[in-house]
Amino acid sequence: MREITYVEAVREALSQKMSQDPTVFLIGEDLGVYGGAFGATAGLIQQFGDLRVIDTPISEAGIVGACIGAALTGFRPVGEIQFMDFVTLSMEQLVLQAAKIRFMFGGKARVPFVLRMPAGSGTGAAAQHSESLENWFVHVPGLKVVMPSTPYDVKGLLIASIEDDNPVIFVEHKLLYKVKGPVPEEMYRVPLGKSHVVRPGRDVTIVATSIMVQRSLQAAEQLAKEGIEAEIVDPRTLRPLDDEPILDSVVKTGKVLIVHEAVKMSGFGAEVAARIAESAAFDYLEAPIRRLAGLEIPIPYNRTLEYHAVPQVENIVAEARALAQLKV
Amino acid sequence: MDLALGSLHVQTHQPDHTLLMAELDKDRLRRWLSLMSLIRAFEEKAEDLFSRGLVHGTMHLSIGQEAVAVGASSALREGDYLLNHHRGHGHCLAWGSDVDLMMAEFLGKETGYCRGRGGSMHIANVEKNNLGANGIVGGGLPISVGVGLSIKMRGTDQVCLTIFGDGAANTGAFNESLNMASIWDLPVVYLCENNQYAMSMPAQKAFKIPTISLRAAAYGMPGVTVDGNDVLAVYDAVRQAAQRARRGEGPTLVEAITYRWRGHSKSDRQLYRTRDEIKEWQARDPIRRLARLLDMEDDELDEVARQARARIEEAVAFANASPEPDVSTILEGVYA
Numbered sequence A: 001m002r003e004i005t006y007v008e009a010v011r012e013a014l015s016q017k018m019s020q021d022p023t024v025f026l027i028g029e030d031l032g033v034y035g036g037a038f039g040a041t042a043g044l045i046q047q048f049g050d051l052r053v054i055d056t057p058i059s060e061a062g063i064v065g066a067c068i069g070a071a072l073t074g075f076r077p078v079g080e081i082q083f084m085d086f087v088t089l090s091m092e093q094l095v096l097q098a099a100k101i102r103f104m105f106g107g108k109a110r111v112p113f114v115l116r117m118p119a120g121s122g123t124g125a126a127a128q129h130s131e132s133l134e135n136w137f138v139h140v141p142g143l144k145v146v147m148p149s150t151p152y153d154v155k156g157l158l159i160a161s162i163e164d165d166n167p168v169i170f171v172e173h174k175l176l177y178k179v180k181g182p183v184p185e186e187m188y189r190v191p192l193g194k195s196h197v198v199r200p201g202r203d204v205t206i207v208a209t210s211i212m213v214q215r216s217l218q219a220a221e222q223l224a225k226e227g228i229e230a231e232i233v234d235p236r237t238l239r240p241l242d243d244e245p246i247l248d249s250v251v252k253t254g255k256v257l258i259v260h261e262a263v264k265m266s267g268f269g270a271e272v273a274a275r276i277a278e279s280a281a282f283d284y285l286e287a288p289i290r291r292l293a294g295l296e297i298p299i300p301y302n303r304t305l306e307y308h309a310v311p312q313v314e315n316i317v318a319e320a321r322a323l324a325q326l327k328v
Numbered sequence B: 001m002d003l004a005l006g007s008l009h010v011q012t013h014q015p016d017h018t019l020l021m022a023e024l025d026k027d028r029l030r031r032w033l034s035l036m037s038l039i040r041a042f043e044e045k046a047e048d049l050f051s052r053g054l055v056h057g058t059m060h061l062s063i064g065q066e067a068v069a070v071g072a073s074s075a076l077r078e079g080d081y082l083l084n085h086h087r088g089h090g091h092c093l094a095w096g097s098d099v100d101l102m103m104a105e106f107l108g109k110e111t112g113y114c115r116g117r118g119g120s121m122h123i124a125n126v127e128k129n130n131l132g133a134n135g136i137v138g139g140g141l142p143i144s145v146g147v148g149l150s151i152k153m154r155g156t157d158q159v160c161l162t163i164f165g166d167g168a169a170n171t172g173a174f175n176e177s178l179n180m181a182s183i184w185d186l187p188v189v190y191l192c193e194n195n196q197y198a199m200s201m202p203a204q205k206a207f208k209i210p211t212i213s214l215r216a217a218a219y220g221m222p223g224v225t226v227d228g229n230d231v232l233a234v235y236d237a238v239r240q241a242a243q244r245a246r247r248g249e250g251p252t253l254v255e256a257i258t259y260r261w262r263g264h265s266k267s268d269r270q271l272y273r274t275r276d277e278i279k280e281w282q283a284r285d286p287i288r289r290l291a292r293l294l295d296m297e298d299d300e301l302d303e304v305a306r307q308a309r310a311r312i313e314e315a316v317a318f319a320n321a322s323p324e325p326d327v328s329t330i331l332e333g334v335y336a
Ligand SMILES: Cc1ncc(C[n+]2csc(CCOP(=O)(O)OP(=O)(O)O)c2C)c(N)n1
Pocket: A029, A058, A060, A082, A086, A089, B060, B086, B087, B135, B136, B137, B138, B164, B165, B166, B167, B168, B169, B195, B197, B198, B199, B260, B264
């Protein structure tokens, strides 16, 4: 199959969906001539014009409000927040409006829009441009939260998210943008709310999100050389969470490591751990559940500190190895 | 003077140059020129280090905007406060910061102003009441209300200079902050450094009004637009605003119109403007303009620039010789 990068897959999903559905439009900062801070919308203004690729002033609450209002009245907007950090400025519109409107109106309204945003560290952009805030939204009924880890998934999940009738927080990762992988040229959907076994294995389960799926795959290759077979599960959609593939894997391996970039305390891993602890899979655990996550600090500027602030391949190898080698 | 901004003609506050030149002695103006040259040399070095792959991250250069930083800071006093924004190296240097510690921060070293944790976008020097640059557009604006309130409650005659871009004037924070500062007569000088673009968004498209200072009327405070490439004009307007603030009469919105010569950040291909436009503004170089006011010859100006570059090389040497932060300290500094 043809290989393209993650950011190209985002662009292709947007372009195909916009060609197919005239109610889809893009709105955000520097999307047009600039092509988006990370190039995700490059060329789309030439293709679709400035009525469907809309540049806004620096007004994040306004961007989300515009998505909500247009969604309520028949459109399927795709908003972009330039860095996930700035979504903090849109929180009222997202959490108190978008997430609740349908419920408050007795199910009589729909708010179908997608809000794309790049998360994560690794670019030296420091504390206010490196956040991983996905779990803030996982805590909000009414929102869906999607976090694709591969070029294939990002295209299929973005198309499915645009077609979904609910507000979807679509979290991309800056370091994934340049990752290449096989992506079909035609339109396809990866359904929301479906976890996915990325790599099968018998010895230890690794539940990972976003960039950590890629790092876990690299870790699994190293572990395989030592005779340890890791099974990697990518939830892909954090809310709603399809926990069955996770629980099935835990039953099979008896050992589980959860990896994400966001800080550990009250992170997504806490939810996964709780789901396992509350389920029948708990009886199959041969070792305590382990979590590997970002340190309890803002992301530092210095390159070495930044590197050590979040899980890296070698940390995943060490944790998974320790778990696998634990004698019961 | 009239500033032509595309099809718009903006009436700017025109200072009396002769009067100001008489009042400010030549030595002082020469120091301003040196400071502007130092800022330019710092930025050019930052760019050079970047292009050689020696810096990790991003940066926002203020080349072409040096008169705003120097004019504004020179109008304030020791003990006043500064809040600035992501394009902040110049403001920080003009505030009298140590070049060595700034360069060390830029290069992520333990000896830097923020121990290498903050970097280019977050340089602060709390000891000197420089409360920091900001990575969030408009992020410093609400904080200015608290600083102003604190000054008022403590009963001092300090002033808080708050510098932000044209882009920041369209954030919700701008509205809340200017209104609060105004209803409580807080001693804040709001300095909008209008370099005519917020990343790729031209101010002409982001505003339906010809000048941002017009918005002051909506908050019941004075608003003034000045030529931001004329260091004397910036100085004069900020000084008047600061005097008003010290008298307890409240905030002022000063808009300084200038131009960013470089891209927004390292990854900007600048497809949203023309080379001719950039050249046109480079011809209005604020440094050469001050040199002309001082009747300086080219070789004199070259010498000032050479000295600035030499000082920057010393700073790079200091930073290079400085240690990296120790990984064992990574968890430090989150809580007091
Ligand atoms: C709330 C927020 N939104 C978006 C950004 C991304 N961003 C950083 S600087 C910038 C443009 C700022 O323009 P302006 O305020 O005019 O300052 P300038 O860069 O021109 O100095 C943008 C969009 C940000 N840092 N914060």
